[in-house]
Amino acid sequence: MTGYLNLILRLAIWFLLTANFSAVNIIIGISVALLLPHSHKSRAALKDWLRALWEIVMALPQAYIEAVEIMFRPHTQEVVTMERVxxxxxxxxxxxxxxxxxxxxxxxxxxxxxxxxxxxxxVQRRKKT
Structure with a gap:
């Protein structure tokens, strides 16, 4: 099942790059997605894929909220952090x-x-000291 999700991800990236949904481009995209090398060693659990897709769906409203926040409340502090994979x-x-x-x-x-x-x-709001 995760193999299909991997194929769909590759096709989605292809369509984002080409922005063309013609029949020829769909055939080329499927061909490229199938011909790209893939690893059978590391199998992702379906649960991990579904969790990642759910987090993307939940990020949509968060992105709008953050965009409005940045417009109305300045964010002047920049921080670089390390996050664990x-x-x-x-x-x-x-x-x-x-x-x-x-x-x-x-x-x-x-x-x-x-x-x-x-x-x-x-970027984040400056902490009041």
Whole structure:
């Protein structure tokens, strides 16, 4: 089942890159998604995929809230933090994690460290002292 989710993720990325839903482009996208190398060693649990997809759905309202917050309340402090990658993450799930973090206006992933950390840049309101 997770193989299908991986294929769908690759197709979604293809359509985001090309922005073309013609029959020829769909055939090319399916071909590219099937021809890209994939690892059978690391199998992601369906539960992990569903959790990641649910977090993306829940990030939509959060992104709008943060965008409005930034417009009306200045965020002048910048912080770079390290966040731990959840265990047993396949490359597809790591991509979804990075997409999720970067989707919200206040955060962006600067770097993925191979030893299991994301370097995340965030803007926040200055603490009153």
């Amino acid at each position: 959840p265990p047993r993450r396949t490359p597809g799930l790591i991509f979804l994690d990075i997409f999720l973090i970067t989707f919200t206006p206040k955060t962006i992933v600067l770097k993925y460290h191979e030893d299991g950390w994301y370097e995340v840049h965030r």
